[in-house]
Amino acid sequence: xxxxxxxxxxxxxxxxxxxxxxxxxxxxxxxxxxxxxxxxxxxxxxxxxxxxxxxxxxxxxxxxxxxxxxxxxxxxxxxxxxxxxxxxxxxxxxxxxxxxxxxxxxxxxxxxxxxxxxxxxxxxxxxxxxxxxxxxxxxxxxxxxxxxxxxxxxxxxxxxxxxxxxxxxxxxxxxxxxxxxxxxxxxxxxxxxxxxxxxxxxxxxxxxxxxxxxxxxxxxxxxxxxxxxxxxxxxxxxxxxxxxxxxxxxxxxxxxxxxxxxxxxxxxxxxxxxxxxxxxxxxxxxxxxxxxxxxxxxxxxxxxxxxxxxxxxxxxxxxxxxxxxxxxxxxxxxxxxxxxxxxxxxxxxxxxxxxxxxxxxxxxxxxxxxxxxxxxxxxxxxxxxxxxxxxxxxxxxxxxxxxxxxxxxxxxxxxxxxxxxxxxxxxxxxxxxxxxxxxxxxxxxxxxx
Amino acid sequence: xxxxxxxxxxxxxxxxxxxxxxxxxxxxxxxxxxxxxxxxxxxxxxxxxxxxxxxxxxxxxxxxxxxxxxxxxx
Numbered sequence: 001x002x003x004x005x006x007x008x009x010x011x012x013x014x015x016x017x018x019x020x021x022x023x024x025x026x027x028x029x030x031x032x033x034x035x036x037x038x039x040x041x042x043x044x045x046x047x048x049x050x051x052x053x054x055x056x057x058x059x060x061x062x063x064x065x066x067x068x069x070x071x072x073x074x075x076x077x078x079x080x081x082x083x084x085x086x087x088x089x090x091x092x093x094x095x096x097x098x099x100x101x102x103x104x105x106x107x108x109x110x111x112x113x114x115x116x117x118x119x120x121x122x123x124x125x126x127x128x129x130x131x132x133x134x135x136x137x138x139x140x141x142x143x144x145x146x147x148x149x150x151x152x153x154x155x156x157x158x159x160x161x162x163x164x165x166x167x168x169x170x171x172x173x174x175x176x177x178x179x180x181x182x183x184x185x186x187x188x189x190x191x192x193x194x195x196x197x198x199x200x201x202x203x204x205x206x207x208x209x210x211x212x213x214x215x216x217x218x219x220x221x222x223x224x225x226x227x228x229x230x231x232x233x234x235x236x237x238x239x240x241x242x243x244x245x246x247x248x249x250x251x252x253x254x255x256x257x258x259x260x261x262x263x264x265x266x267x268x269x270x271x272x273x274x275x276x277x278x279x280x281x282x283x284x285x286x287x288x289x290x291x292x293x294x295x296x297x298x299x300x301x302x303x304x305x306x307x308x309x310x311x312x313x314x315x316x317x318x319x320x321x322x323x324x325x326x327x328x329x330x331x332x333x334x335x336x337x338x339x340x341x342x343x344x345x346x347x348x349x350x351x352x353x354x355x356x357x358x359x360x361x362x363x364x365x366x367x368x369x370x371x372x373x374x375x376x377x378x379x380x381x382x383x384x385x386x387x388x389x390x391x392x393x394x395x396x397x398x399x400x401x402x403x404x405x406x407x408x409x410x411x412x413x414x415x416x417x418x419x420x421x422x423x424x425x426x427x428x429x430x431x432x433x434x435x436x437x438x439x440x441x442x443x444x445x446x447x448x449x
Numbered sequence: 450x451x452x453x454x455x456x457x458x459x460x461x462x463x464x465x466x467x468x469x470x471x472x473x474x475x476x477x478x479x480x481x482x483x484x485x486x487x488x489x490x491x492x493x494x495x496x497x498x499x500x501x502x503x504x505x506x507x508x509x510x511x512x513x514x515x516x517x518x519x520x521x522x523x
Binding site for chain 2: 157191287
């Protein structure tokens with residue numbers, strides 16, 4: 001109690017301010033490393049958390065403005081290194097670190113190793129698209145290399161069963177972080193290739209820090225993925241995490257769930273596709289058959305048997321015959337009518353015709369008698385003339401031994417020797433035949449024989 | 450039918466559908482295509498349905514041999 005009087009007495013505020021000054025003068029800027037816990041990010045946009053290590057804890061804050069420069073998100077368990085001001089929050093009497101800059105611890109070295117390996121393998125051609133194998137359209141068996149526990153394997157199983165009930169999954173449990181992870185993953189890839197049961201490998205891991213993903217950035221894993229004859233699809237970490245294994249893999253999915261979706265088609269969609277096509281071929285077939293049926297029916301109706309053709313022809317002939325007969329009958333009736341009509345009209349117009357007819361008949365008889373008498377007269381006359389004519393016929397004179405001489409040419413009957421000269425040709429007509437002679441000598445005068 | 454992959458069968462089925470819908474086939478061809486098409490449908494559906502729900506886990510025994518056992522989940 002006596003010390004109270006000799007010692008200076010501080011008010012709480014005063015003492016706190018003294019401590020604050022002391023701290024801030026002693027540690028104007030510090031570099032601190034530790035693990036984040038009790039992380040809270042209220043609506044203000046500032047981040048409040050504790051930084052701890054094995055032996056101690058310090059309250060920390062990072063204000064909104066400084067957070068903007070961060071390329072990663074702060075979360076519990078994240079080991080960081082950062083630059084901060086040490087200060088004391090007087091209302092609570094807490095000292096705290098106000099961070100100006102934070103980087104994941106060890107990020108620099110790991111990042112460098114990552115870039116170096118990426119360049120080396122890239123130069124070797126391990127990332128070349130020519131080496132990428134296509135995933136099977138419908139895998140018979142999928143080998144999943146991942147942690148046997150945790151969200152990744154659960155997500156993969158869940159999504160696989162949802163997309164394709166009855167799919168075949170083979171889980172190959174491996175450590176996905178820590179010292180063993182790298183070798184276990186390499187062993188798993190080689191074993192699945194050796195067994196040769198699966199036709200696709202899903203290499204998966206849930207999200208984590210760069211250190212957590214270290215195995216997937218290891219060269220032996222990259223080379224095992226490259227060497228795999230079975231296509232490999234990776235689903236490692238979150239969408240922003242990219243590992244060396246992702247570059248080498250045949251297909252990279254952003255997450256384990258996405259890998260499951262890429263590796264398996266939706267069964268319902270496939271079934272629908274097939275049933276649609278079944279309906280399409282059936283419809284096409286039915287239409288084709290219907291069309292052909294119709295065509296056959298049509299052609300059948302147009303196809304005529306010879307009997308049918310004959311019947312048609314016969315019918316045609318009969319029709320023509322009847323029409324012809326009918327036309328003829330009609331014509332005859334018409335003519336008969338016309339004739340009877342004309343004759344009736346004629347007799348009506350000439351009542352004295354029967355008398356005249358008698359006169360005509362009498363006249364005809366008289367004429368016939370007169371003609372007969374006349375004709376007989378003429379016949380007698382002609383008979384007499386014919387007898388005379390016969391007697392005068394030159395041929396009968398020739399028959400008695402006379403002949404007729406005629407000049408050649410000229411055909412004039414020679415009556416006088418004067419009419420011919422010596423050496424002239426003369427034709428002599430006898431009772432039978434003719435003689436052609438030449439005049440050798442002639443005598444004039446009236447003497448004959 | 451020779452063993453072909455599901456994808457190949459599906460592609461063949463698609464080609465058959467297109468050909469049949471084009472309508473340039475003779476009846477014999479169409480019937481043949483139809484039969485083949487239905488065969489492909491059956492084959493595809495058989496592949497889709499034949500798969501039993503099977504999730505296994507590969508475990509390595511102490512002697513290094515691998516065994517496949519049912520995987521317990523959920």
